[in-house]
Amino acid sequence: MDIKGLLIILLSAAFINNYVLSRFLGICPFLGVSKKLDSATGMSLAVIFVMLIATAVTWPIQMYLLVPNHLEYLQTIVFILVIAALVQLVEIVLKRYIPALHKSLGVYLPLITTNCAVLGVTILNIDSGYDFLQSMVNSLGSGLGFFLAMVMFSGVRSTLEGSDIPKSFKGLPITLIAAAITSLSFLGFGGVIENLFA
Amino acid sequence: MPDVLVPILTAVIPVVIIGIICAGVLVVASKLMAVKEDERFPAVRECLPGANCGACGFAGCDGYAKALCDDPETPTNLCIPGADGVSRQLSEVLGVEFADVIExxxxxxxxxxxxxxxxxxxxxxxxxxxxxxxxxxxxxxxxxxxxxxxxxxxxxxxxxxxxxxxxxxxxxxxxxxxxxxxxxxxxxxxxxxxxxxxxxxxxxxxxxxxxxxxxxxxxxxxxxxxxxxxxxxxxxxxxxxxxxxxxxxxxxxxxxxxxxxxxxxxxxxxxxxxxxxxxxx
Incomplete structure (x- = not known):
């Protein structure tokens, strides 16, 4: 696989098929943790980290354990199991060796255990027929896309905080409308990446 | 073994094995990499009501208990819901003078x-x-x-x-x-x-x-x-x-x-x- 192909996977995962804004995976943290920039950044970094590790573990499990034994239908439950255990392990390791990072990731790390974006990226890697390297690149791109969406949306929300919003739209309604408009804006990326390398 | 059991077992056994491996790794990891906690922490935490109201100014009861263990300067009278009772217990556990809680x-x-x-x-x-x-x-x-x-x-x-x-x-x-x-x-x-x-x-x-x-x-x-x-x-x-x-x-x-x-x-x-x-x- 050449560099160009990998770049296309990376960029299209981050922009065109953005996990939050186009695939609608991981909406919960997108709305829940995007209120402040620092917590949005912390959550996104944790997601990137866990997505990469989860892919590195689940891809071999799928290819060398499930497929040879014709157990592909166990994919979802096995992946959930492995990701949950993995996140716990990562938390223990971070707490011991990098307490500063553990503290800054804080509560977001265990939250990711059940994040559908993480499960989604591992399953979509398999479904898209990517090899190991492509899967890793796709995970990185997806994580970066999540990061981008979170950071952008936290900016949108902090602007909303200071604006004069009609009373009936205050709180969740205006947040959902803003999320919809942000997601619309990502439609503009469609078709850009293919032509970039044409 | 009846034939009907074979597909069930071929599904259950790998999942169980993966689960056991994960559990084993986690057990080993938590033992090997356990972070040493202050031995007074559980006792101090036990005194607090556990409502996690944040009235003390720390992030929940765990945060307050940690601050009490780490920094002897932390006042013991910050738990307002717990009032004087909790303050007295805390001062006994930590061996400091009792401070009245201002409710x-x-x-x-x-x-x-x-x-x-x-x-x-x-x-x-x-x-x-x-x-x-x-x-x-x-x-x-x-x-x-x-x-x-x-x-x-x-x-x-x-x-x-x-x-x-x-x-x-x-x-x-x-x-x-x-x-x-x-x-x-x-x-x-x-x-x-x-x-x-x-x-x-x-x-x-x-x-x-x-x-x-x-x-x-x-x-x-x-x-x-x-x-x-x-x-x-x-x-x-x-x-x-x-x-x-x-x-x-x-x-x-x-x-x-x-x-x-x-x-x-x-x-x-x-x-x-x-x-x-x-x-x-």
Whole structure:
């Protein structure tokens, strides 16, 4: 696989098929943790980290354990199991060796255990027929896309905080409308990446 | 083995094996990489109520317990829901001197009861302060005062508030200082005051004195007499109503001088600690 192909996977995962804004995976943290920039950044970094590790573990499990034994239908439950255990392990390791990072990731790390974006990226890697390297690149791109969406949306929300919003739209309604408009804006990326390398 | 069991077992066994491997790795990891915790931590944590209310200023009870273990300078009297009992337990566990907890008590800043103010309209809508307040500020002639439908009574988890003679009264001995009522009152009449304080202003009317006087004979007319007599300079009339700065209102050399000098009797002496209501002059 050449560099160009990998770049296309990376960029299209981050922009065109953005996990939050186009695939609608991981909406919960997108709305829940995007209120402040620092917590949005912390959550996104944790997601990137866990997505990469989860892919590195689940891809071999799928290819060398499930497929040879014709157990592909166990994919979802096995992946959930492995990701949950993995996140716990990562938390223990971070707490011991990098307490500063553990503290800054804080509560977001265990939250990711059940994040559908993480499960989604591992399953979509398999479904898209990517090899190991492509899967890793796709995970990185997806994580970066999540990061981008979170950071952008936290900016949108902090602007909303200071604006004069009609009373009936205050709180969740205006947040959902803003999320919809942000997601619309990502439609503009469609078709850009293919032509970039044409 | 019956044939039907084979596909079930081929599915169950790998998952179980993966689960066991994951569990084993986690057990080993948590043993090998356990972070040493202060051995007093569980004991300290045990003393705290576990409500994670954050009143101590730390992130939950765990945060406070950690701060207590790590920093001997952390005061043991910060847990307000736990009050003196928890403070005593903490001081025993940590071997420090017992510090009294300053609890806060809710106080209603209105004394416009049925004798001192009148109704301006007959209200027969929904029996709730929030609803009545929308209708031209309630039925009473004072639009700043207690609406008297008991939204705070309904909200109080301790049943410490009752409507007495048309005005909400907090029973300080039942009040735990949770502050739920302060958020419920549409006129924002209730505030939390440290239970060591002895004087309270029982009016919130921000109109000019003459107007206030017309609607309630207990109202603060903003005469500034209390400002002048207060030896600590703790009282200030802002927006035509006396406000006590409880940071300055401390050891008063002439306790109750403000209450005695008040022309309308809206500043009152109370003993919030022993649970006596602000009494009328």
């Amino acid at each position: 806060t008590v809710a106080v209603v800043h209105c004394s416009g009861d049925c004798e001192h103010t009148r109704d301006k309209v007959r209200y027969s809508g929904i029996e709730s302060c929030a609803a009545a307040n929308i209708m031209f500020g309630g039925k009473g002639s004072c639009t700043y005062g207690c609406l008297g439908y008991g939204d705070c009574t309904a909200a109080c988890p301790q049943e410490a508030i009752r409507i007495v003679n048309g005005v909400a009264r907090v029973n300080p001995s039942d009040c735990v200082g949770c502050g739920v009522c302060t958020k419920t009152c549409p006129n924002k009449l209730i505030s939390l005051i440290p239970d060591t304080k002895r004087v309270v202003v029982t009016c919130s009317n921000r109109d000019k004195g003459a107007l206030t006087r017309k609607v309630c004979s207990n109202g603060c007319i903003g005469c500034r007499k209390c400002e002048k007599v207060c030896p600590l300079g703790a009282i200030k009339v802002t927006n035509n109503v006396a406000v006590i700065d409880y940071d300055k209102c401390t050891e008063c050399p002439d306790l109750g001088v403000c209450a005695r000098s008040c022309t309308t009797g809206c500043i009152r002496v109370a003993n919030l600690k022993s649970g006596s209501l602000p009494s009328q002059r």
